[in-house]
Amino acid sequence: MEQTNKTTIKQSNKKTQNKVQKNNQNNNQNNTFNKTVKELKQVLTKDYICVNLKENPFSKNINSLNKKQIEYVLKQYSIFPKHIVSFLETVRNKSEDNKFKKIVVELTRNIGEELGTQTHGITHYDLLIQGVKEEFNLNISKIDSEESTFQFLANMRKTFSNKNIFHTLGAIYATELSAKPELLIVYKLINKYSRIIKSKKIDDGMLKSFFDMHISVWEPGHEQELYKACKNYVKTKEDLEEFEKGFKEVLSTMDVWWTGLYNELK
Ligand SMILES: [Fe+2]
Numbered sequence: 188m189e190q191t192n193k194t195t196i197k198q199s200n201k202k203t204q205n206k207v208q209k210n211n212q213n214n215n216q217n218n219t220f221n222k223t224v225k226e227l228k229q230v231l232t233k234d235y236i237c238v239n240l241k242e243n244p245f246s247k248n249i250n251s252l253n254k255k256q257i258e259y260v261l262k263q264y265s266i267f268p269k270h271i272v273s274f275l276e277t278v279r280n281k282s283e284d285n286k287f288k289k290i291v292v293e294l295t296r297n298i299g300e301e302l303g304t305q306t307h308g309i310t311h312y313d314l315l316i317q318g319v320k321e322e323f324n325l326n327i328s329k330i331d332s333e334e335s336t337f338q339f340l341a342n343m344r345k346t347f348s349n350k351n352i353f354h355t356l357g358a359i360y361a362t363e364l365s366a367k368p369e370l371l372i373v374y375k376l377i378n379k380y381s382r383i384i385k386s387k388k389i390d391d392g393m394l395k396s397f398f399d400m401h402i403s404v405w406e407p408g409h410e411q412e413l414y415k416a417c418k419n420y421v422k423t424k425e426d427l428e429e430f431e432k433g434f435k436e437v438l439s440t441m442d443v444w445w446t447g448l449y450n451e452l453k
Pocket residue numbers: 300301311401405
């Protein structure tokens with residue numbers, strides 16, 4: 188009897204020990220993920236110009252841009268939000284194949300938002316198009332991609348079709364993390380345009396609420412919820428390396444795009 192008790196205690200001690208070890212391991216892995224993301228947040232504006240308010244070529248040269256040039260960049264830019272749902276869907280489907288349930292749930296929520304769950308069924312893309320029409324009587328729908336935008340979409344598709352799930356998770360995380368500073372730059376361009384044609388900033392209306400909601404609520408939410416979901420799956424050194432590669436690939440692609448758009452100005 189005593190022997191059995193001893194064995195049971197030993198077994199339960201072993202179990203507790205294993206549990207503690209596993210918890211420590213999980214904590215270490217979470218710390219590594221936290222640390223990597225913390226570094227990537229710095230890298231975003233330190234090593235890349237695309238969403239750096241001081242270095243993005245349009246933001247940097249805003250004072251010398253004329254009406255036609257801003258129209259050009261707004262029209263080309265709008266093609267990106269038009270495609271965002273397809274990028275999100277690609278990563279969601281891959282996450283489903285890998286049984287990364289928490290990521291599937293978050294990306295489904297994100298896609299829902301893009302398609303109108305919070306905006307009476309109107310997609311975010313349509314809000315942008317209708318907002319620009321309402322504010323400036325300018326039509327930016329049905330725009331053909333110029334060379335830089337064509338290349339941009341092709342490069343983004345290539346990144347998202349990478350076979351490694353962690354690569355695509357890093358890529359979609361970069362897309363969500365960069366969305367807020369990117370929209371701040373686009374908002375700056377919108378207000379510059381408004382000052383050129385109306386001698387004032389944009390009014391309260393659909394376009395202003397598109398930017399206000401994206402900048403203060405929707406995009407920070409996409410980034411934070413995706414971060415929390417990824418933390419459960421991006422574990423090993425190899426996973427983190429791929430995550431980082433995908434992240435940087437998207438930012439390089441965005442740098443080339445913004446630089447290309449600027450060079451296309453006439
Ligand atoms: Fe959106």
